[in-house]
Amino acid sequence: MKSVDHPCPACGSAEMFVFYEVRRVPVNSVLLVMSREEALNFQTGDITLAVCPVCGFISNITFDEALTQYTARYEATQGYSPTFNKFHQALAQDLIDRYDLRDKDIIEIGCDKGDFITMLCEMGQNRGVGFDPAYVPGRHPSSAAERLTFIPDFYSEKYTDYRADFICCKMTLEHIPQVGAFISTVRRSISDNHEAIVFFQIPNAQYVLCDVAFWDIYYEHCSYFTKGSLARLFRANGFEVKDLWTVYDDQYLMIEARPSDGQPAATPLPDEESVAATLQMVNYFVEHYEAKRAEWQHRLNEMESAGRKVVLWGGGSKGVAFLTTLGQSLDDIAYAVDINPIKTGTFMAGTGQEIVTPSFLQTYRPDDVVIMNPVYRDEITRDLQAMGLSPTIYTL
Template structure:
């Protein structure tokens, strides 16, 4: 089987203004386009059973546009018809000890800060329910989780009988589920009409001024400054920095009470309270629009060189006959391989999530292997999609007797 090149990449050295596109975050007409990746899989985490199914997976285009009114970045070519999340959307991260420690620390911090004990909690976009169950177990809380990909019973927990899961997309029809605390983690970046989404959350709260909300998303400041092209993919149609996120929440009737980064500065967190009178409080972490413009221009000017360097590395390693694998089969992996158009340079992809093993990656066609596969394969290099896991991966490889070089992105 001959696999055809997937991507025609176009890193624009200068931003190009387009009056045709409206910002979904503030409704301003006109965006500056600065990065394009064509013909990429419309989903990265849907698990497919055969290689052919993976190779035939639908593709779409990414063209990032920057709004100079609110600082928001969006994929202007995003088509919501591909937002088909289902139980076979596999994004569960709780098989990693590193991630579990982060989640446990975060849950304990929120419980202490907001006295989440014997309370009613709501999580919008709860995935498989790990975090909501953790909050309910640690604080003896009750919970409602809403997500089209949720699988009730997947995560075992002592709090399972106190948590209700709704397999659906969050919308106005779920406004009755407010409780005493609302959280939403790694969902807003998948939402194209961001203003309408946050307004829906605000309307559901009504005049109850003491309901805190907590959102967690990827931080786009890091993506731009580190030229982290592996974090740009089709499902992520919305890209936030501290400033654009805070402006959105204020415009929708919230006051930002805290704004911070975590998880190696990869994640951006916002905490807010509903207010009746629009808030004008600016958090110190918020960047100015001028700073955001500089970050966008830096990315546009330098990303091509970074892509070329990675292409040359992969080609050189292949020419030398080296065995190179990727560790991490999620969205970063799909973006890494398709953006570079070097799928043929990597033979195997490794993941610790057992629900991914034996499945095939959309648009890439590689079968996902378990870490134990490396005992026999003995790779020369392991490209780690997320550097925060290097220590964890290195320890696993040592325990398996695999001697190799870890190459973090």
């Protein structure tokens, strides 16, 4: 790792340590790309991950916010997967039961197409306001429509007059570069309402580092947290951290926080990682990254040499990061499969694979399927078997 003079976006300390660099990667992974030419000429940027030795926060210090796009073309929903839907509905019910979210006012920051806040309002008879520039009206017709308001914009200081009993932010903080300023804005919006509950869900950096999951590092994700660094960020900005936990095979990290009363910071929760532990995880990633990358490169090269037909299952961010980091071309992998019908006929940013439906495989009959997320292995295996296919299956 090398030291750089770069202020930490979480705690403001002056020095960070660079440990991972990738050049010329697509700046958006899930924009709907309508032609192969557009995909192959997609705007690129650089990833330079650095860790703060004071708070343990990890940031892409070469991230340029102006390069990313969050519009109606941003298609990140996982809601076409039965596995994900089961998880999502269970999470909504758990939050409703855990925090008695019934007949309450809810804000969701980064609501995407509105599916989760819609569930919270339907299942708990709540009132909701969702913020997201990628929101598309009408995607989720709902019996709670009269109790839902969507604002197709980034949440910012100008919206701090919106008040709620429960503030939810799922899979959004990792897209925000200046995380300290952002959490400070959320705290100001709550003002003196000490009963307000704040719930965030983000990717779990421990999973990325310890599994050497280089396919989970992509341009839009400019911020990475372990339990410890996430808790320290919230405490530094006027919150009391009540709980930290992981779900979805430890891929997602959750935090419950409430406004603090101005007392000194509480003792860390038992399973918060120290900064030293985070630095050990970073070192583990550094020591094992090249071997993990070479392992996958060798495996794919062997498939190509044997003339085997290989498809990727997962036409989203993991797939884009996997292909671009390994430098895979259309000669190696011709297609990516995705169950989201809105993606059908679009192309993978950077490498140009066409995104096809699962039914396409009945004709194509691949020899090998590389699944981008192991959580979906059972679901995908069942789908393949139902189509009479029995390829060799690999998971990241």
